[in-house]
Amino acid sequence: MSVIDILTRVDALCQKYEKYDLDRQRDAQISSTDGFLKLYTVLNADVETTLQKANEAATEKNRATVAALNAEVRRSKAALRNEIPKLEKLAPRKVKGLSREEMEARPDLVLALAEKIESIPEGTNLGNKRSSWGNSKSASNNKMEIKIDSVSPEDVMRPEQYEHSEESKGFRQDYETRKARQDQGLDTIAEGLSTLRNMAQDINEEMDRQVPLIDEIDSKVDYANAELRTTNVRLKDTVNKMRSSRNFCIDIILLCIVLGIAGYLYNVLKK
Amino acid sequence: MGDIKHRDKENDPDRMMRKGDKLTKLSLTRWTSDWARATPYYEQAANLFKIAKKTEKAKEAHERAAMGQERLASPWHAGKHMESAGALAKELGLWNEVADFFRRASELYIESGKPQPAAEALSRGGRALEDGLPDEAVKMYLEAVGIFEEEQREQMAFDTYRSATSLYIKLQRYTDAATMLLRWGQSADKCKATSTQCKTCVGAVIVYLYAQDFKQAEQCQNDLSMIDAYFQSEQNRFAEQLLNAYREGNPEEVKHVVKSSGVINHLDHMIIRLAKQLPVGDISHLAESSGAGGEAAAEGLEEDDLT
Numbered sequence: 001m002s003v004i005d006i007l008t009r010v011d012a013l014c015q016k017y018e019k020y021d022l023d024r025q026r027d028a029q030i031s032s033t034d035g036f037l038k039l040y041t042v043l044n045a046d047v048e049t050t051l052q053k054a055n056e057a058a059t060e061k062n063r064a065t066v067a068a069l070n071a072e073v074r075r076s077k078a079a080l081r082n083e084i085p086k087l088e089k090l091a092p093r094k095v096k097g098l099s100r101e102e103m104e105a106r107p108d109l110v111l112a113l114a115e116k117i118e119s120i121p122e123g124t125n126l127g128n129k130r131s132s133w134g135n136s137k138s139a140s141n142n143k144m145e146i147k148i149d150s151v152s153p154e155d156v157m158r159p160e161q162y163e164h165s166e167e168s169k170g171f172r173q174d175y176e177t178r179k180a181r182q183d184q185g186l187d188t189i190a191e192g193l194s195t196l197r198n199m200a201q202d203i204n205e206e207m208d209r210q211v212p213l214i215d216e217i218d219s220k221v222d223y224a225n226a227e228l229r230t231t232n233v234r235l236k237d238t239v240n241k242m243r244s245s246r247n248f249c250i251d252i253i254l255l256c257i258v259l260g261i262a263g264y265l266y267n268v269l270k271k
Numbered sequence: 272m273g274d275i276k277h278r279d280k281e282n283d284p285d286r287m288m289r290k291g292d293k294l295t296k297l298s299l300t301r302w303t304s305d306w307a308r309a310t311p312y313y314e315q316a317a318n319l320f321k322i323a324k325k326t327e328k329a330k331e332a333h334e335r336a337a338m339g340q341e342r343l344a345s346p347w348h349a350g351k352h353m354e355s356a357g358a359l360a361k362e363l364g365l366w367n368e369v370a371d372f373f374r375r376a377s378e379l380y381i382e383s384g385k386p387q388p389a390a391e392a393l394s395r396g397g398r399a400l401e402d403g404l405p406d407e408a409v410k411m412y413l414e415a416v417g418i419f420e421e422e423q424r425e426q427m428a429f430d431t432y433r434s435a436t437s438l439y440i441k442l443q444r445y446t447d448a449a450t451m452l453l454r455w456g457q458s459a460d461k462c463k464a465t466s467t468q469c470k471t472c473v474g475a476v477i478v479y480l481y482a483q484d485f486k487q488a489e490q491c492q493n494d495l496s497m498i499d500a501y502f503q504s505e506q507n508r509f510a511e512q513l514l515n516a517y518r519e520g521n522p523e524e525v526k527h528v529v530k531s532s533g534v535i536n537h538l539d540h541m542i543i544r545l546a547k548q549l550p551v552g553d554i555s556h557l558a559e560s561s562g563a564g565g566e567a568a569a570e571g572l573e574e575d576d577l578t
Contacts (some may be wrong), residue, residue, distance in 0.1 A: 191533060194533045194537075195536070195537075198466070200536040201466035202466065204466075204468060205464045205466060208426065208430075208462070208463075208464070209426040209427070212426075
């Protein structure tokens with residue numbers, strides 16, 4: 001059967017045995033009018049997942065995944081931190097059907113949750129300092145640690161945040177000197193490249209000049225080659241004809257006849 | 272003594288010459304010269320004389336060999352012999368003969384239906400004559416260049432252009448040099464050799480400036496900037512900078528432009544030498560004369576730019 005069939009059957013079964021699902025019932029009991037409780041449970045669940053991810057990051061070997069997980073953790077921590085004030089606001093609200101103790105316990109719950117959020121390890125040094133704005137620009141130096149933290153609204157509004165501190169001046173200078181050195185290097189490379197370019201262009205033009213010459217050579221050599229072949233063949237034929245055994249035998253026979261005639265004449269004359 | 276020992280029948284160039292002469296001189300017993308048999312003797316004699324460093328005799332032998340080949344209706348070989356004779360005449364310093372020989376060689380090549388070697392022969396003749404008869408050399412270069420252009424083989428002409436330009440500069444005929452450079456640029460354009468073209472164009476501007484002919488230089492630059500290939504090249508930018516420095520009448524600026532540009536290093540060395548000596552003469556007067564004109568032109572441009 002197909003997946004859709006399986007899904008519908010599972011849904012039907014779940015519906016049938018709903019009353020045995022304790023978790024669900026417990027959730028449903030939580031009144032929808034209690035905003036605090038809802039938000040609290042949601043945040044709690046988030047904190048749990050974030051903690052899980054942080055633990056995973058601690059045991060993971062692959063640095064890239066570690067970095068990614070840490071980033072996730074940090075992100076969710078920041079989001080959770082932003083939710084805390086909302087929870088604080090909801091805490092003192094009166095809700096029907098809740099005892100006095102519970103009401104008093106709520107702010108404590110909020111604080112406990114906030115502490116829990118802070119304590120989630122995010123792979124950097126714990127105890128985040130609220131460092132100045134300039135730090136986020138520094139290159140990763142071995143002595144300096146990268147501190148990425150969320151800046152609260154009051155900090156942003158403080159005017160001193162944007163002035164040059166000692167550190168940031170130093171960084172600026174560092175950046176300038178490195179840039180100057182890079183420019184120097186790039187200039188040298190540019191010079192070398194321009195020389196190369198000129199040489200390459202000259203070589204290109206020279207090659208263009210040689211191409212028709214080589215084509216001419218090619219055709220002339222082809223012609224000479226063909227001539228040579230035909231000449232060779234004809235020469236072979238001629239030589240074969242000269243050396244053919246028939247001619248040779250004829251030569252020998254004629255020679256014998258001449259010698260015979262000469263001998264006969266000699267004999268005749270001797271007499 | 273050693274000479275006589277090693278000299279046997281085959282290696283005696285004088286003997287070879289005598290044999291050749293015998294075969295060609297007309298007398299009672301001989302009514303026609305037998306060039307077919309005489310020419311190899313002459314050729315051998317010429318080689319042997321060259322090895323023995325008897326230049327005068329070698330030259331003569333080459334001449335005779337060339338005559339022989341001509342009679343045998345092979346102008347190509349005759350041309351080759353004439354060129355060798357010309358080179359030997361150059362060593363002897365007989366400039367008129369050099370010119371004659373190379374011209375004859377070139378004619379023979381044309382006869383054999385090969386115009387390119389003819390032009391090359393003229394070019395070689397020009398180079399041989401540079402020290403002795405520079406004017407004659409120039410003429411030969413011009414003839415060579417003409418033949419190349421006629422035969423649409425401008426690519427082979429580049430070397431000739433170069434020698435001609437350097438000769439002109441040596442003779443301090445700067446306008447001629449610049450004209451030759453522009454002609455070179457034209458040939459390069461036909462063969463689509465843009466790099467050479469740009470280099471020659473800049474060279475022409477520099478030569479004009481060296482000859483203290485600022486107006487010509489400016490005109491030249493204006494004409495050349497019509498050419499697309501040149502207009503987009505870095506050589507054009509360099510020329511513009513140079514001319515601007517000239518217009519301001521600032522010699523320091525001129526020197527600075529020449530020194531700081533990478534373009535100069537890739538030009539011909541004789542042009543580099545000229546460029547390093549810029550600015551020649553007093554260019555401050557150019558500042559006043561062209562200052563007013565420059566401003567008016569600049570204002571005109573600005574008005575037009577109000578698009």
